[in-house]
Amino acid sequence: MQGATEIRIPWYSISNFLIMVTSLSMSVFVFIKGPKTKANKIWVILTFCVALYGFGAYMASISEDMPAAFFWWQVAHIGVILIPVLFMHFVSAFLDIRRYSLIRLKIPYVMSFVFLILNIFRRDLFLVRMNLFFEDSKLFKPSYWSYPGSVWYYFFIIFFFLGLAMIWAHIDLFRGYRKATGLTRYQLKYFFPASLLAFIGGATSFLPCFNIEIYPVFNITVAFYPLIMGYAIVKYRLMDIRVAITRTGIFVVVYTLVLGIPFSVSFFGRRWLMVNFGQNWGFPPLILLTILASIGPFLYIYFQRRAETIILRKQRAYQETLKQAARELSRIHNLKKLLNLITHIVTKTVGITHAAIYLLEEESQDFVLKATRNKKNKTLPMLINKESLLIEWLKNHREILVYEEIHRKAYEGSVVVLKELDNQMKSLDASIIVPGFIKEKLLGFLILGDKRLGEFYTPQDLDTLSVIANQAALAIENATLYENMEEEVKQRTEELIETQRQLVQAEKLATVGTLAGGVAHEINNPLTAVLTNVQMLLADSAKLDTETKESLELIEEATKRCRMIVQKLMTYAKKPLETAIITEINLLEVVEKVVDFLRYQFLQDNVKIDIQAKEKKYRVKANFNEMEQVVTNLLLNARDAIKQIKKQGQINISLHKTDTEVSLEVKDDGCGISKEIISKIFDPFFTTKDVGKGTGLGLSICHSIVEKYKGVIAVQSEPTKGSTFVVQLPGVESNK
Amino acid sequence: MAKNILVIDDDGMVTKSLCRLLEKSGFSTETSENGVDAIELIKNTHIDMIIADIRLPGINGVETVKKIKEIIKGKHKHDVPVIFITGYSDAQINAEAQTMGDLILKPFDNQKILEKINSYI
CATH class of the missing domain: 3.30.450.40 (GAF domain)
Structure with missing residues (x-):
């Protein structure tokens, strides 16, 4: 008979043992990590209570006598009593449900407390007797199982009530899952089935209390519960724990082995051990436990490192790529x-x-x-x-x-x-x-x-x-x-190119000027000879026949034109033959003088001149004759522009001044200047007039003179509508 | 007796043309291609008037006229009138020239220069 009982073991002790290990690990883990939220704090207590339940039930299952079993069942029930209300509380905190807290939390807490007191101080009222469980079974080892005491009336009602609360909590969870999106939804996807499974499985182990003799091993689901939750935490950052929970997993696995192997050996190999070691059959498992417990930490560290390398390798590779890219x-x-x-x-x-x-x-x-x-x-x-x-x-x-x-x-x-x-x-x-x-x-x-x-x-x-x-x-x-x-460099470069262009232009004009000036001088002597002689010949015109006289007159005229060109060239080259006296002059006086001089000639050409000046003095520092030349050139050009396209026209001259500047505007309604040539009009020898009508020096001379007095000459023109020339010169103090 | 005019110009074309014009107009002429020759010439020759180019090889027209005037002054003679002719546009030297005589720009009209000469002699 002895041998027959030996192979019968309380199987349910295994599930309770596992419940204890996994739940305790979870509780300790979250506790160590410092739970930040309310839900996490409740979670620590809840898993601890589950572990307590597993521990008590396990101890009871291996108890050899009734008083011991009675005691351990009492311990287990401390956990059992608290689990429903704590779970309810955890769900409420996790989903932040605040309504109906009286019936959801407050009343259950009070009742659980009362129940707890009874369990501890009047266990005779609570668990009235211990029976040997499955005494006649050949498969299971009989063990002491608790049966309801006199308080079980109330206990039953309350337990049923708490059971309802658990169902309610699950309904909430399911609702929460349906309503939630994203992360919470994913978390609940694991949370809901895991806890439901644990709840149902756990409940089955209490059926024997009601004389429904189902062997209480289905509460193994409770042991899986923390594992599933752990997975959800890793994957979906459930409960805000930002540390790789693989460590917990490894811890659980390693210590399940450390404790589980000797435990299993003593269970399953007990007969063999007794045969070989007799009364001391317990030593080999104990030695094994010692050895395993000693290498446990090393195993734990080793696996943890391996796991981290594997997990981090992917992470590192990916981070490395990103950082390199960065x-x-x-x-x-x-x-x-x-x-x-x-x-x-x-x-x-x-x-x-x-x-x-x-x-x-x-x-x-x-x-x-x-x-x-x-x-x-x-x-x-x-x-x-x-x-x-x-x-x-x-x-x-x-x-x-x-x-x-x-x-x-x-x-x-x-x-x-x-x-x-x-x-x-x-x-x-x-x-x-x-x-x-x-x-x-x-x-x-x-x-x-x-x-x-x-x-x-x-x-x-x-x-x-x-x-x-x-x-x-x-x-x-x-x-x-x-x-x-x-952008700045580009802008500067453009400015530089523009400046350079201007410089080149100025340089070109200066070179042309110098060159022309030199040439002009050289030409003057031969021209002198020509003019003197031709005039000498013409002086005796009485002796000449008509043809000769005409020819000589042509030579004289041509020579005079040459003389004019040369003089203009020399002016342009800033080498006026007479000394230019620079004084403060009134630009309005210059304009009036030129207009007086040209008015008669212009009237014959049907060109009207109008002068607009609000003030009497427009003082600038310049040479009077040179400014006369500028104004004359501008007016002559304006007239020529008008005559190009019509028989009569209008020239408007206006003068303006500011504190620092005096400007003169000459506006005509003539032919205008096309865009193609407008940039060339200040170049020497550039002309649109017929050969012999213009030298192409008028505007170059204006430009040269204005520049000499640190002024600016500019033009705005629209073909067929007319042109406006603006001369700006620095004003003098007396203008203010 | 015809008035004697000294023409100083390094350009033969100018001196020849001008001398012909002057001779036709009843003057006698002396010519010189440079200042040094002109100064030498003045020492032994009577001159009633000088027509001088400003730009000359060696010493320029203005300096030459200055020296000639000094020499004439040393001989206690009357000052000699001068007409400068120039095709060159150096404002500074032209201005200096104008302190000693008239300035006519090349190329000039015959009538203009003859009028100037006649106003002096």
């Missing part, structure tokens, strides 16, 4: 290219649906959409106002915004600000928003869509993205500076 960013100086590259790198490496970049616009301080990727069908706002909540939030918090977190917080706490932020993120189609800072300045932000595989952004992702964002911000700042610099 370093490359600083080499690109073209802003547009850079922005495109950033979105490209992030979308490719992280594997996300879409990305967009908004950058600070210095002038308005608003944020402007600068680059998008895979966002063709959806429209993003081109501009995000500097006063918008999103910008304020990013500036104040300086952290990556995660839509799931904002969304959850927004609806858990019903915070208006968060709801608005939630809406704004939704409208931007953003899963996360990564701000990029340069010192204290928010330079821009990166909007990222969902991960392609439907995964969630891990804390490492967020850290890496943060680094990338700041590196990108630096690169963007560089590129912007570089572009501004390039």
Whole structure:
């Protein structure tokens, strides 16, 4: 008989043992990590109570006598009594359910407390007797099992009530799951079935209390519960624990083995052990336990490292790629290219649906959409106002915004600000928003869509993205500076080219002038000979026949024209034959004198001259004769321009002055100047007049004279409508 | 007796043309191609008037006339009238020339120069 009982073991002790190990690990783990939220704190107590239940039930199952079993069942029931109400509380805290707290939490707590008191101080009322369980079974080892005492009336009602609360909590969980989106939904996807399974499985082990003799092993589901939750935490950051929970997993596995192997050996090999070791059969498992317990920590550390290497290898490779790419960013100086590259790198490496970049616009301080990727069908706002909540939030918090977190917080706490932020993120189609800072300045932000595989952004992702964002911000700042610099260089170069062009032009004019001046002088002597002789011959005209006389007259005329050209050339070359006396002169006087001189001639040409001057004095520092020459040239040109296209016309001369400047405007309604030649009109020898009618020096001389007095001459013209020449000269003090 | 006019110009074309004109108009002429020769010439020759180019090889027309005037002054003779002719446009030297005589720009009208000469002699 002895042998027959030996192979019968209390199987349910195994499930209770596992419940104890997994739940305790979970409780300790979360406790060590410092639970931050209310839900996490309750979670620690809840899992501890579950572990207590497992511990008590396990101890009871291996108790050899009734008083011991009685005691352990009493211990187990401390956990059992508290589990329903704590679970209810945890669900309420997790989903932030606040209504009906009286019947959901307060009454259950009070009842559980009363029940607890009874369990501890009047156990005779609670668990009235211990029976040997499955005494006649050949498969199971009989063990002492508790049966309801006199209080079980109430106990039953309350237990049923608490059972209802558990069902209610699950309904809430399921509702929460249906309602939730994203992260919470994913978390609940694991949370809900795991706890439901645990609850049902756990409940079956109490059926024997009601004389329903189902062997109590189905509460093994309770042991899986923390494992499933652990997985959900790793994958979906359930409960805000930002540490790889693989450590817990490894811890659980290692210590399950450390404790489980000797335990199993003593269970299953007890017969063999007794045969070989007799009374000391317990030693080998004990030695094994000692050995395993000693190498346990080493195993734990070894596996932890291995696991971390494996997990981190992927993480590191991916982070390395990103960081390397980020370093490359600083080499690109073209802003547009850079922005495109950033979105490209992030979308490719992280594997996300879409990305967009908004950058600070210095002038308005608003944020402007600068680059998008895979966002063709959806429209993003081109501009995000500097006063918008999103910008304020990013500036104040300086952290990556995660839509799931904002969304959850927004609806858990019903915070208006968060709801608005939630809406704004939704409208931007953003899963996360990564701000990029340069010192204290928010330079821009990166909007990222969902991960392609439907995964969630891990804390490492967020850290890496943060680094990338700041590196990108630096690169963007560089590129912007570089572009501004390039722009400036470009502008300067253009200015330089313009200056150079002007210099070349001036140089050209000066060279032409010098050259012409020299040539002119050389020509003067031969011209003297020609003119003297031809006039000498003409002096005796009585002796000449008509033809000879005509020829000589032509020679004389031609020579005189040559003389005129040479004189003009010499003026242009700034080598006037007479000394130019520079004094303060009144430009209006110059104009009036020239107009008086030309008026009669112009009247014959049907050209009217009108002078407009509001004041009497327009003083400049110049030579009177030279200014006369300027005005004369301008008027003659104006007349010629009019005569080109019509029989009568009008020339308007107007004078203006400011504190520093005097200007003269000569406006005609003549033929105008075409765009092709307008840049050449101040060049020497450039003329549109017929051969012999103009020397092409008039305007060059004007230009040369005006320039000499540090003035400017400019022209505005519209073909067929007329031209306006403006001469600006520095004013003198007496003008003020 | 015809009035004697000294024409100083390094350009033969100018001196020849001008001398012909002057002779036709009843003057006698002396010519010189440079200042040094002109100064030498004046020492032994009576001159009633000088027509001088300003730009000359060696010493220029203005300097030459200055020296000649000094020499004439030393001989206690009457000052000699001078007409400078120039095709060159150096404002400074032209102005200096005008302190000693008239200035006529090349090429000039015969009538103009003859009028000037007749106003002096």
